[in-house]
Amino acid sequence: MSDIDTFPELLAALTHPTALLELAVLLACLGLAWGATVWLRPRSDDDGIWFGKRGYDGVLFPLLALALALLARLLLRGHLPVAVFKLALPVLISLALIRVTVRVLHAAFPHSPLMRALERSLSWVVWIGAVLWTTGLLPLALAEAEAISWRIGGSPVSLRSLIEGGLSAVAVMLVMLWLSATLESRMLRADSVNLSVRKMAANATRAILLLVGLLIAMSSAGIPLAALSVLGGAVGIGIGLGLQKLAANYVSGFVILAERSLRIGDVVKVDNFEGRISDISARYTVIRAANGREAIVPNEMMITQRVENCSFADPQVALTSLVQVAYGTDLAALIPRLVGAMVAVPRVLSDPAPAVQLSNFAADGLELTLIFWIADMENGQGNVRSGVNMAVLQVLNAAGVEIPFPQRVMHGLPAPAAPASSPGNAAGTDSAVPA
Numbered sequence: 436m437s438d439i440d441t442f443p444e445l446l447a448a449l450t451h452p453t454a455l456l457e458l459a460v461l462l463a464c465l466g467l468a469w470g471a472t473v474w475l476r477p478r479s480d481d482d483g484i485w486f487g488k489r490g491y492d493g494v495l496f497p498l499l500a501l502a503l504a505l506l507a508r509l510l511l512r513g514h515l516p517v518a519v520f521k522l523a524l525p526v527l528i529s530l531a532l533i534r535v536t537v538r539v540l541h542a543a544f545p546h547s548p549l550m551r552a553l554e555r556s557l558s559w560v561v562w563i564g565a566v567l568w569t570t571g572l573l574p575l576a577l578a579e580a581e582a583i584s585w586r587i588g589g590s591p592v593s594l595r596s597l598i599e600g601g602l603s604a605v606a607v608m609l610v611m612l613w614l615s616a617t618l619e620s621r622m623l624r625a626d627s628v629n630l631s632v633r634k635m636a637a638n639a640t641r642a643i644l645l646l647v648g649l650l651i652a653m654s655s656a657g658i659p660l661a662a663l664s665v666l667g668g669a670v671g672i673g674i675g676l677g678l679q680k681l682a683a684n685y686v687s688g689f690v691i692l693a694e695r696s697l698r699i700g701d702v703v704k705v706d707n708f709e710g711r712i713s714d715i716s717a718r719y720t721v722i723r724a725a726n727g728r729e730a731i732v733p734n735e736m737m738i739t740q741r742v743e744n745c746s747f748a749d750p751q752v753a754l755t756s757l758v759q760v761a762y763g764t765d766l767a768a769l770i771p772r773l774v775g776a777m778v779a780v781p782r783v784l785s786d787p788a789p790a791v792q793l794s795n796f797a798a799d800g801l802e803l804t805l806i807f808w809i810a811d812m813e814n815g816q817g818n819v820r821s822g823v824n825m826a827v828l829q830v831l832n833a834a835g836v837e838i839p840f841p842q843r844v845m846h847g848l849p850a851p852a853a854p855a856s857s858p859g860n861a862a863g864t865d866s867a868v869p870a
Contacts (some may be wrong), residue, residue, distance in 0.1 A: 457519035460507050468499035494538050529565040533558050539613045558861040609646030615641040638717050687734035688717040697737060702812040704743040705732055711813045725815045745812055750821060752812045756820055759800040761837040766793065769836060776809050776826040782819045784808040800839035
């Protein structure tokens, strides 16, 4: 059977009875691809490149469907006119390209707000190319693009060469992004190595792969690599003049990860902001406070300023609380009971043991300082301090110990004296009445 070369011939072949047989074979290919995807999918929820969240939105299903469709077309090509597959193959290729692009970009940049717009743009480009291919207009469009040319640096450059070079560069960058995302996820899952070291290795691997991919992409696009010498000089001047802070942050990030002076999970205090380090990137460090607020601190600040690390050498941290008892309280009998109550509070360590110190003779009573230790400061301080205060309050109430509080005595002014009465009107006096 001869191939179908024109779009009118394709429309005529779609009305042929053999098109139903092709459609049945195509549906069988899709069913086999879906069954293989379900069978190979891990039992746990997977959001990776191959399977996605629901199986069909991953890369494996469209690639398997495309491979089976190509094989079926090859087997049917010599026996009947291929019409349905000629229409379905561009759709499957477009779907595979879009799925690969979307999944790779999501894996490489999971939280980037620009990825959605980039995905839509690439989808439009792929579907337009599929329509041109199906209708037979693609060779004509390529010929017109080849006719549009201009000279760049003394060399003729056509629009077609730029488009093909750009597509090659995009393909190379997608492959490099996929490799970097895969290697980064595997490195971060290696529990036998410290998390900071894994993060440093993942960042370095991504930077190297992206640099190699950029060089290959530029070569594929026809850009001479010798031109990078001029670009390198310009970048060097830019770093020396305006990008030195940015470069210092990147260098400081690798120094932090290499020295392991700050690690993910450490509780630190920087510039009056205290919290747990949740992430260390190449440019900044994310510190999350107990109330949910996050501070994005440039890595240069983490190197040049004083940083209080509460869990660098020892995760155990001492916390304190204050309470006053009335004068005359038997402290020798009360302090052991307070220590026992603090030990019973969850998260309070028994070694080092809690302690109670008479810290001050206050105006209203005896001031006691309660000292206790915890080893998981990342879980918060206020909750454990509240638990200790509640336990201490129960002991004081059970022992009948008074917690003094300031009292104020108000003294009123004396009542004013009554005004003196006149002699003639004084009560109990006789008045003279003339005869």
